[in-house]
Amino acid sequence: MIKLNNRDYECQDGITVEELMKLNNFTYARIIVYLNGEVVLPENYASTTIHHGDDVKAIHLMAGG
Amino acid sequence: MNMEKINLARKLIKEYHYDLKAIDKGYTGRTLYVNVGSHDIKEKSVTQLIKDKFIGGKGFGLYYLWQAVTESTRWNDPENEIVISSGPVGGITQYPGSGKSLVVTLSPLTDMPMDSNAGGYFGPYLKFSGFDALELQGKADKDVIIFINGVKGTISIEEVPNEDIDTHIFGEQLTELYADNEEDKRNIAVISTGTAARHTNIGLLNFTFYDVRRKGTRLKQAGRGGIGTVFRDKHIKAVVIKVAGVKGNENHPVDKLTLNKIGIKMHKEIHDLDNSQNRMRQIGTANIIEVMDQYDLLPTHNYKFGAHKDTYKISSRVFTAKVTQNSPDGCWFGCSLACAKAADHFELKTGPYKGEKVSIDGPEYENAAGLGSNLGIFDPDAILELNFYCDTYGLDTISFATMTAFVMECYENGILNKERTGGLELTFGNIEAAFELIHQMSRGEGFGKIVGMGIRKMKEYFVKEYGADPKFLSDIGMEQKGLEFSEYLPKESLAQQGGYGLTNKGPQHDEAWLIFMDMVNNQIPTFEDKAEALHYYPMFRTWFGLVGFCKLPWNDIAPANNKFTDEPAKIPEHVQNYVDVYNAVTGMSIDKHELIRQSERVYNFQRLFNIRMGYGKRIHDKIPYRAMGPVTMEEYESRQERYDRQLVEHLGYDPANKTTEEKMKVLREYRLDQYEKLTDAVYKRRGWTMDGVPTAEKLQELGMDLPELLEVVKKHV
Ligand code: SF4
Numbered sequence: 071m072i073k074l075n076n077r078d079y080e081c082q083d084g085i086t087v088e089e090l091m092k093l094n095n096f097t098y099a100r101i102i103v104y105l106n107g108e109v110v111l112p113e114n115y116a117s118t119t120i121h122h123g124d125d126v127k128a129i130h131l132m133a134g135g
Numbered sequence: 136m137n138m139e140k141i142n143l144a145r146k147l148i149k150e151y152h153y154d155l156k157a158i159d160k161g162y163t164g165r166t167l168y169v170n171v172g173s174h175d176i177k178e179k180s181v182t183q184l185i186k187d188k189f190i191g192g193k194g195f196g197l198y199y200l201w202q203a204v205t206e207s208t209r210w211n212d213p214e215n216e217i218v219i220s221s222g223p224v225g226g227i228t229q230y231p232g233s234g235k236s237l238v239v240t241l242s243p244l245t246d247m248p249m250d251s252n253a254g255g256y257f258g259p260y261l262k263f264s265g266f267d268a269l270e271l272q273g274k275a276d277k278d279v280i281i282f283i284n285g286v287k288g289t290i291s292i293e294e295v296p297n298e299d300i301d302t303h304i305f306g307e308q309l310t311e312l313y314a315d316n317e318e319d320k321r322n323i324a325v326i327s328t329g330t331a332a333r334h335t336n337i338g339l340l341n342f343t344f345y346d347v348r349r350k351g352t353r354l355k356q357a358g359r360g361g362i363g364t365v366f367r368d369k370h371i372k373a374v375v376i377k378v379a380g381v382k383g384n385e386n387h388p389v390d391k392l393t394l395n396k397i398g399i400k401m402h403k404e405i406h407d408l409d410n411s412q413n414r415m416r417q418i419g420t421a422n423i424i425e426v427m428d429q430y431d432l433l434p435t436h437n438y439k440f441g442a443h444k445d446t447y448k449i450s451s452r453v454f455t456a457k458v459t460q461n462s463p464d465g466c467w468f469g470c471s472l473a474c475a476k477a478a479d480h481f482e483l484k485t486g487p488y489k490g491e492k493v494s495i496d497g498p499e500y501e502n503a504a505g506l507g508s509n510l511g512i513f514d515p516d517a518i519l520e521l522n523f524y525c526d527t528y529g530l531d532t533i534s535f536a537t538m539t540a541f542v543m544e545c546y547e548n549g550i551l552n553k554e555r556t557g558g559l560e561l562t563f564g565n566i567e568a569a570f571e572l573i574h575q576m577s578r579g580e581g582f583g584k585i586v587g588m589g590i591r592k593m594k595e596y597f598v599k600e601y602g603a604d605p606k607f608l609s610d611i612g613m614e615q616k617g618l619e620f621s622e623y624l625p626k627e628s629l630a631q632q633g634g635y636g637l638t639n640k641g642p643q644h645d646e647a648w649l650i651f652m653d654m655v656n657n658q659i660p661t662f663e664d665k666a667e668a669l670h671y672y673p674m675f676r677t678w679f680g681l682v683g684f685c686k687l688p689w690n691d692i693a694p695a696n697n698k699f700t701d702e703p704a705k706i707p708e709h710v711q712n713y714v715d716v717y718n719a720v721t722g723m724s725i726d727k728h729e730l731i732r733q734s735e736r737v738y739n740f741q742r743l744f745n746i747r748m749g750y751g752k753r754i755h756d757k758i759p760y761r762a763m764g765p766v767t768m769e770e771y772e773s774r775q776e777r778y779d780r781q782l783v784e785h786l787g788y789d790p791a792n793k794t795t796e797e798k799m800k801v802l803r804e805y806r807l808d809q810y811e812k813l814t815d816a817v818y819k820r821r822g823w824t825m826d827g828v829p830t831a832e833k834l835q836e837l838g839m840d841l842p843e844l845l846e847v848v849k850k851h852v
Contacts (some may be wrong), residue, residue, distance in 0.1 A: 075657040076657045076660065077657060095429055097426065098430075099411070099412060100693065102698040109698050128655075128656070129656050129704070130651035130652075130656055131693060132423075132650075132651045132690070
C-alpha cells in the first residue's frame with residue numbers, strides 16, 4: 071500500500087514511476103511527480119521504484135482550461 | 136450586398152473632431168461615448184477614482200454600464216450599452232498575450248451584465264486612437280457604421296443599407312474600404328456580427344484583423360452571452376478603427392527596459408518548452424481533446440458521459456494535420472505563444488457558401504468538444520465547418536453547441552419529434568440536422584429560431600407547448616443564470632461545479648478550472664481548501680480582464696523550474712512577471728496581493744450589479760444536476776463501479792441488492808448536499824452573506840464602500 075495523491079493505493083512493491091503512471095492512465099503532458107516530497111524528473115521515471123509506505127504525488131499542472 | 140453598393144449608399148450623418156493625444160503610462164485618460172440613436176458623441180475624462188477602483192477593461196465596462204442603466208433596464212432598451220476596453224497594459228508588444236479587449240453589456244440570455252473577451256486589434260487600436268474605452272448606447276433607426284479615424288482625429292456615424300452580411304465577407308470588405316492601400320490594412324480593426332445575431336439570443340461580436348502573412352482577414356470573437364444580438368438590436372453594423380501603425384512604446388510605459396527584459400525571458404521560455412508542454416504553437420488549445428477524453432471529462436451527448444470510443448477521430452493529431460503549420464498565428468503583435476490557428480483553403484460542403492474555399496479560425500478546444508463529442512459528431516471536417524458558420528453567422532459556438540446537445544437529448548427522449556422540429560431528425564451524431572439548424576438560425580427560420588432563444592427559454596417553451604417534464608428539463612438543460620455551460624464535464628469535481636456555478640456571469644470556465652487540482656491531484660480535499668481555490672483563481676483570472684492580458688500565456692506554458700516551486704499550479708514566476716509588467720507600464724508598485732485586491736473590488740462590484748438587476752443571489756448559483764451527477768440510469772450504469780464505490784466510501788451505504796434508482800437517489804441527495812456545503816464555504820471566504828450578498832464590511836475592507844453599492848447591500852441584507 072502506498073499513498074497516491076493523498077489516497078490509499080494498492081500496488082506491487084518495487085513498481086516504477088513509469089508503471090504507476092501507466093496503470094493510472096496519467097497521460098497528460100505536464101505532470102510533476104513527487105516521491106516522498108522530492109521531485110522525480112521524467113527521465114528517471116523508468117528507473118525510480120516505489121515501495122510500500124511511500125508517498126507519491128502526481129500533480130497535473132492544469133489550472134487553466 | 137457587395138461593397139460597391141454599400142459604398143454608394145453610405146450617408147454621413149454625423150462627424151466629430153477630437154484632439155489626438157499620446158498615451159501616458161497605459162492610459163489616455165479619456166473615453167468615448169457614442170449614442171447611435173441621438174447621434175450624440177462625447178469625450179469623457181477618466182478620473183483617478185475610476186482608475187484606482189476599476190483599473191480598465193472589464194472594470195471600466197462594468198463602471199460605465201452601471202451609470203448607464205437602471206434596475207429595470209433590459210437588454211434591448213436603448214439605455215443598454217456595449218462597452219469595450221482593453222486595459223492599461225493592453226497594446227504593449229513586449230510580453231505575449233497583451234492585446235485583449237473586454238466587452239460588457241446587459242445580456243439577452245441572462246438579463247445581467249455579461250463580459251466576454253476577444254483577441255484581435257480593436258482594444259489596443261481604440262487606445263492608440265485616444266480612448267481607454269468606447270461606450271455604445273442608443274438604438275439607430277437605420278443601420279450605421281461608426282468609424283473612428285485615429286490618424287485624423289475624427290469620428291463619424293454613417294448610415295448604410297439595412298441588410299445583414301456575414302462576417303467573413305463583411306470584415307474583409309470593410310478592411311478594404313477603410314484602408315488606404317494594401318500596406319494600410321494592418322492598421323484597420325473592425326467589430327461586427329453576422330446574419331444570425333438578429334434572429335437569436337446568442338449573437339457574438341467578431342473582431343476582424345488583418346493577417347499580413349495570409350493576406351486576408353482573421354476573426355476572433357467576444358463570444359459569450361449574446362453581445363452580438365445587442366449590437367444588431369442597436370442597428371450597429373460595424374465599428375471600424377484606423378490607426379497610424381503600431382509601435383512598441385505606444386503606451387509610454389515608465390520602464391521600458393524592464394518590459395523588454397521580462398518579455399525576452401518569456402519568449403525564450405515559450406521557444407524552448409512549448410513543444411514538450413502544450414504544443415500551443417502547433418495546434419492551439421485543441422491540444423487537450425484526447426486528454427479530456429482520457430480523464431473522462433470530455434462532454435459527450437449533452438454531458439451524459441466524459442469519453443467516447445470515437446474520440447480518436449477528432450484528436451488533436453487529426454486537427455494538427457488540417458491546420459496550417461509554421462505560421463506565427465498570434466492574435467496580437469508580439470504573442471509568441473501564437474495559438475490562433477487556422478485551417479486554410481477549406482472547401483465548404485453546405486450552406487450559402489458551399490463550394491467556396493475559406494480560412495477557418497480554430498478549432499479551439501471548446502469548438503471541437505462542443506460541436507464534436509457533445510453532439511455525438513466525430514467528423515473533423517464537419518466540426519470545422521460548423522465552427523466556420525458559427526463565426527461568420529455571428530453565433531457563440533459554445534452556446535450553439537450546448538443548446539444543440541440539449542435539443543438532441545430532448546429529441547431522443549420524445550419531447551421533440553419531427554413534427555415539432557419541422558422535419559429535423561435531431562439525434563446525436565446527425566451532422567445534417569446540425570447544419571440545417573445553424574443555417575436556419577442565419578435565415579431566422581423554423582426550429583432554428585426556437586433553439587436560438589437559448590436553453591432557459593426553450594425549457595419554458597417545451598413545458599408550455601409540449602407538456603414536457605420541467606424537472607427533467609432542468610436536470611439536463613446545461614444552463615445557469617441563462618448562460619449555456621462551456622465544454623467540460625464537472626460531475627466528478629465538486630470544486631469545478633463551484634467553478635461553474637459560483638460565478639458572476641454564468642457557467643464559463645474563465646473564472647476557475649479546478650478539475651485536475653480537485654479530482655485527480657486531490658490537492659484541495661476540504662470545503663475550506665476548495666473555497667480558497669474558488670477565491671484565489673477567480674480573482675487572479677479576473678485581473679487579466681482588467682488590464683488587457685490573455686490568460687493563456689499564464690498557464691499554458693510553465694518555466695522549467697516551476698516544478699520546484701511551492702505552488703506550481705499558480706506558476707509563481709509568471710504571476711511575478713504580470714506584477715512587474717503592470718508596474719513597468721503604469722508606474723504603480725503593486726505586489727501579488729494587491730493584484731488580487733484589484734480584482735476583488737471589481738468582482739464584488741459585478742456581484743452587486745447582478746443583485747441590483749434582480750439576480751446574483753444564492754438561488755441563482757444553483758446548477759443543473761447533470762453538472763453534478765448521473766441524471767439517467769444509462770449514465771449511472773455506465774460508471775456503476777465508480778458510483779457504487781463512492782456510496783460505500785462517502786456514505787457507508789451498501790449498494791448490494793439495490794436498484795439503480797435507489798442508488799441514484801442516495802447519490803443525488805449526497806451530491807446536492809455537498810454543493811450546498813461548498814456554497815457556504817465559498818461565500819464565507821469571499822466575505823458574503825449566506826445568501827451570497829457582499830457585506831458592507833467586505834466593501835469597506837476593499838475600499839469599495841461606494842454609496843451606490845452600499846445602497847444595494849442595504850436593500851438585500
Ligand atoms: S495566447 Fe493565443 S489567444 Fe492569447 S494572445 Fe496569444 S495568440 Fe492570442
